[in-house]
Amino acid sequence: MLLVAYDISNNKLRTKFAKFLEKFGGRLQYSVFEITNSKRVLDIVLAEIEGEFADRFAQTDSIIIFNMSKQCKMTKFGYAKNSDEDLIII
Template sequence: MILVSYDISNDKVRTKFAKFLSKFGFRLQYSVFEIHNSEAVLSNIENEIQNVYMKAFTEEDSVIIFNLSATCKKTCYGYAKNEETDVFVIT
């Protein structure tokens, strides 16, 4: 499972990003989507963020991807990448 959390200040970019994510999963909260994990889906999402959305982000915008698998990988984009900390998942 992948959790994607975002904080995007521009309404138009935020709406477009939410519509993009809704193709792959469903909304848990206003700015959090749950997506069933596969390498192809994750790669598609990361490529779209890097090639399309990063151009529209401001310094305050951020997207955080939690890859909740055996590795529990966390990937940050935008402002969020400056606040790297360890994440603990308790199951």
């Protein structure tokens, strides 16, 4: 799993980056995405960020990518807690 947090000043680049991340994962907060997928897909995401976006980020932008393992413990509250539970409609 990857957690991607960003603060990008350029509106057009920020929108493009968010739309790119939405193809692979879900938004946890406005500028934080969770991407859960196979190692191959995670590697593709990282490679595309490096190849497509890295040169376009300004020195004032901040992009942090956390590589999370299954051993990492995450405690969630509120909506984040509910997003992990299965929804049953009767």
